[in-house]
Amino acid sequence: MSKKIIIANLKMHGSSSFYEDLFAQVKSTQKHIAVSDVEIVMCIPYPYLFLAEKFFAHSGISWGSQNVAKDLAGPFTGEVSVTMLTDFASQYAIIGHSERSTAYCESDLNIAEKFKRLKEHNVRPILCVGETFIEREAGMEKKVVQAQLETILSNGSEIFADSVIAYEPIWAIGSDMAASPEQAQNMCSFIKDFIHSEGKQSGNNDQKKIPLKVVYGGSVNEKNTLQLLSLDEVDGALIGRCSLSADKFIQICNLAHQI
Ligand code: PGA
Numbered sequence: 001m002s003k004k005i006i007i008a009n010l011k012m013h014g015s016s017s018f019y020e021d022l023f024a025q026v027k028s029t030q031k032h033i034a035v036s037d038v039e040i041v042m043c044i045p046y047p048y049l050f051l052a053e054k055f056f057a058h059s060g061i062s063w064g065s066q067n068v069a070k071d072l073a074g075p076f077t078g079e080v081s082v083t084m085l086t087d088f089a090s091q092y093a094i095i096g097h098s099e100r101s102t103a104y105c106e107s108d109l110n111i112a113e114k115f116k117r118l119k120e121h122n123v124r125p126i127l128c129v130g131e132t133f134i135e136r137e138a139g140m141e142k143k144v145v146q147a148q149l150e151t152i153l154s155n156g157s158e159i160f161a162d163s164v165i166a167y168e169p170i171w172a173i174g175s176d177m178a179a180s181p182e183q184a185q186n187m188c189s190f191i192k193d194f195i196h197s198e199g200k201q202s203g204n205n206d207q208k209k210i211p212l213k214v215v216y217g218g219s220v221n222e223k224n225t226l227q228l229l230s231l232d233e234v235d236g237a238l239i240g241r242c243s244l245s246a247d248k249f250i251q252i253c254n255l256a257h258q259i
Contacts, residue, residue: 005164005213005236005254006231007041007126008243009066009094019048019207021053027247030060038256039236041092042243043126046080049088051077057089064092064123067100070113093118094126096148098170108151115152119159126238127152128165128217129191133171139171142190149194157198157210165191166238173217174240179218181227188213188214188233215253223249229259 007251014022026040041062042052052063069079097112111127118125127149130143145167152159167187172179177193179187191214216228217238228234236256242248 002213002235003037003039004248004259005039005041005215006176006253006256007092007164007166007215007217007236007238008095008249009097009217009238009240009245010044011066011099011240012045012087013244014045014048016048016051019044019051020055021169022246022249025250026253027055027059027061029250032254032257038253041126046084049085049090051197052090053088059225062091063184064090064094064126066097067095068093068095068114068118068123070110070117072117083113083121084202085123086121090108090123092124092126092164094128094166096128097170098130100126108158108248109150111148112151112155116155116156116164124163125243126166126215128166128168130168130172130218130240133169134171136171145187145191146194147190153195153198157195160195160212161210164215165235166215166217167191168193168217168238174219176219178220178224178228179216181231184216184228188216188231188235190193190218192233220252222248222255225252225255226259229256 043064043066046065056063065085069076069081072081095114099103100106114127127244129145133143137145171180213235215236215238216234221240221242242246
């Protein structure tokens with residue numbers, strides 16, 4: 001089984017003292033979890049990236065943001081560029097989260113440009129994809145996710161190397177209604193198969209699979225972690241609410257370590 005990755009998505013929560021406390025507790029967990037077993041990534045609001053660098057440099061724990069600008073510099077009020085992220089040694093950035101694509105009308109094209117920009121600067125994208133409840137009810141979930149991937153695939157399938165795709169059904173986010181193990185396994189497997197088959201079609205016939213991770217997100221908690229992470233197609237989890245509690249988040253990391 002491949003190394004699991006546990007990603008915290010702290011959204012717009014916290015304060016300096018909150019992050020100092022959380023980081024200190026998460027860092028002390030690292031002593032019990034071999035870096036070779038589980039990778040821990042903290043995706044936090046921009047103003048606390050400096051703190052993450054201070055706490056986690058050389059610790060084996062990674063950190064990053066929850067968005068990035070598609071442009072590198074210029075008159076873009078309120079935006080933060082990828083080089084600003086790398087100034088604080090960020091290794092990851094979440095892009096395409098449904099809370100952004102819905103509230104800030106982010107298009108797939110915009111997300112694809114952000115993906116490309118991150119890759120150009122060696123920051124690993126954590127690309128969120130997923131369907132609404134209505135789309136799942138209509139049996140369209142794979143079509144929807146495929147369309148979200150296709151815009152990025154127009155840059156070639158190799159662009160997905162070393163990135164993370166988070167399958168986050170929109171109905172499962174913040175809802176206490178996680179996807180069933182079967183739903184999570186099916187979609188994670190579909191995402192991998194689709195990207196690999198596109199790679200072959202575009203001439204990557206050397207049979208080498210593109211090294212990428214596909215994780216599940218949406219109402220993951222300390223009770224369903226073991227079941228979801230034991231699935232062989234699920235390479236990890238993206239954790240929202242439970243990352244706000246150091247105890248719960250650490251418990252989830254420990255469970256991932258047991259698998
Ligand atoms: P949740 O959020 O774990 O609170 O459902 C997940 C996410 O939005 O990434």
